[in-house]
Amino acid sequence: xxxxxxxxxxxxxxxxxxxxxxxxxxxxxxxxxxxxxxxxxxxxxxxxxxxxxxxxxxxxxxxxxxxxxxxxxxxxxxxxxxxxxxxxxxxxxxxxxxxxxxxxxxxxxxxxxxxxxxxxxxxxxxxxxxxxxxxxxxxxxxxxxxxxxxx
Numbered sequence: 001x002x003x004x005x006x007x008x009x010x011x012x013x014x015x016x017x018x019x020x021x022x023x024x025x026x027x028x029x030x031x032x033x034x035x036x037x038x039x040x041x042x043x044x045x046x047x048x049x050x051x052x053x054x055x056x057x058x059x060x061x062x063x064x065x066x067x068x069x070x071x072x073x074x075x076x077x078x079x080x081x082x083x084x085x086x087x088x089x090x091x092x093x094x095x096x097x098x099x100x101x102x103x104x105x106x107x108x109x110x111x112x113x114x115x116x117x118x119x120x121x122x123x124x125x126x127x128x129x130x131x132x133x134x135x136x137x138x139x140x141x142x143x144x145x146x147x148x149x150x151x
Contacts, residue, residue, distance in 0.1 A: 002070075002129055005125050005126075005128070005129055006064045006065065006067070006070065006074070006129065007065065008125075009061075009064055009074075009077055009122060009125060009126060010060075010061040010062070010063075010064030010065035011061065011065065012061070012122070013057045013058070013060050013061030013064065013077065014057070014058055014061035014062065014065070015061075016054075016057050016061075016102060017053075017054040017055065017056075017057030017058035017061060018054070018058065020050075020053065020054035020057070021054045021055075021058075024050060024051070024054070027050050027053075027054070028046065028047065028050045030098070030099050030100065031046060031049065031050055032046060033098040033099065034087070034091055034096070034098050035096070036087065056080075057080075060073055060076060060077055060080070064077060070129065071129065071130050074126045074127075074129035074130045075126070075127075075130045077122075077126045078123045078124075078125075078126030078127040078129075078130065079123075081119050081120075081122040081123035081126060082119075082120075082123040084102075084119045084123075085116055085119040085120045085123055088100070088111050088115050088116045088119060089116045091111050092111055092112065092113060092115075092116060096111070097110055097111075098110065098111055099111070100115055102115070
């Protein structure tokens with residue numbers, strides 16, 4: 001189960017980062033339309049954030065898929081999805097009708113409560129990888145494959 005969650009979240013982050021890099025101008029416009037407090041008043045920060053987030057997503061996705069520092073990368077991914085959830089919920093609560101920018105030009109839908117719920121679900125899945133002991137392999141609880149013990 002943990003491998004499946006890692007594959008879905010890691011794959012999504014890789015895909016999302018790739019699509020944003022493929023059409024960075026569209027991602028910058030989506031971020032600008034969101035009127036996020038720090039980014040709206042500092043164009044240099046907006047540009048720096050838009051340039052770095054896709055690379056961050058690519059690196060995080062690669063770590064999750066490869067199993068490198070799985071719990072740490074799942075914790076960071078959970079925090080990222082939680083931040084996305086809060087931003088999208090705030091925009092929706094303010095009544096702003098903007099495009100998500102989540103998957104670059106592939107997803108041009110207006111932000112809705114469904115987006116908020118999906119990001120919250122992804123955050124929960126990441127935190128489950130970090131904190132739910134059943135999803136973490138433990139050599140003491142793996143079934144024995146010794147034939148002598150099974151007789």
